[in-house]
Amino acid sequence: MRRLRTAAAAALLATALVTLTAGPAPAAAHPPHRPAPKAPAEFVALQDVAPTIRQEIRYHTPHNFVGEPIDGYREPLCIVTEDTAEALAKAQRSLLKRGYTLKVYDCYRPQRAVDHFVRWAEDLxxxxxKAEFYPRVEKNRLFADGYIAEKSGHSRGSTVDLTLVKLPAAPTRPYVPGEPLKPCYAPKDQRFPDNSVDTGTGFDCFDTLAHTDDPRVTGTQRANRQLLKTTLERQGFTNLPEEWWHFTHKPETFPDTYFDFPVSRRSLAPHHH
Incomplete structure (x- = not known):
């Protein structure tokens, strides 16, 4: 037994000598830290310019056509170029006098979020x-029909998705993942509740009924779409004909640049905090 302990001690001593001779183990290699990209100084948080505009940033939540929060949306925050924010503030002042407020669903959208959409669209x-956002469209048609693309004007900072809310308005209840889904083109009292006015479809409805001037949309629904459209057009916005909620302020501050900074206060220049 003593001989075994002696042998064990000798082995430990040998190991210690080897360790001392070899020196300390090399430090594990760490990848270089890459700071998140920052927004140019021309970008602002909309609430700093137009604090009364409601914000319901859908891609920060699981209530969207993907069904999960989207890459790059670190905060439920609307970020746009400063001239876009000022134009929205003017439209808001006009609407408040008539008893309405604007509500934005999406504003600046980082390229990483668009890439997330593309990966999702490729996973058939x-x-x-589907039952809410694209009931009548096969998923393998989303690229061909123009609902999903590899680039988005939202990434340039002058495009917003928005609607009207009649004041006073109760908040919209939160979406509960897994709850039964209703078609986005169902009557307003049947589809997912939204405190917005009735425009004939919900936001992000992949359906021809969402085309701004679709002839099937009549009466109050059509009047609501037209009020949104004409109010924004007076402030330099152009509507995308396929989506009643989609508007771009012209001329764009960055007409050819697709940004990828995260949707976060930390992305903005310090003087805009």
């Missing part, structure tokens, strides 16, 4: 949100 097995 993931159709968990």
């Amino acid at each position: 097995d993931d159709q968990k949100m």
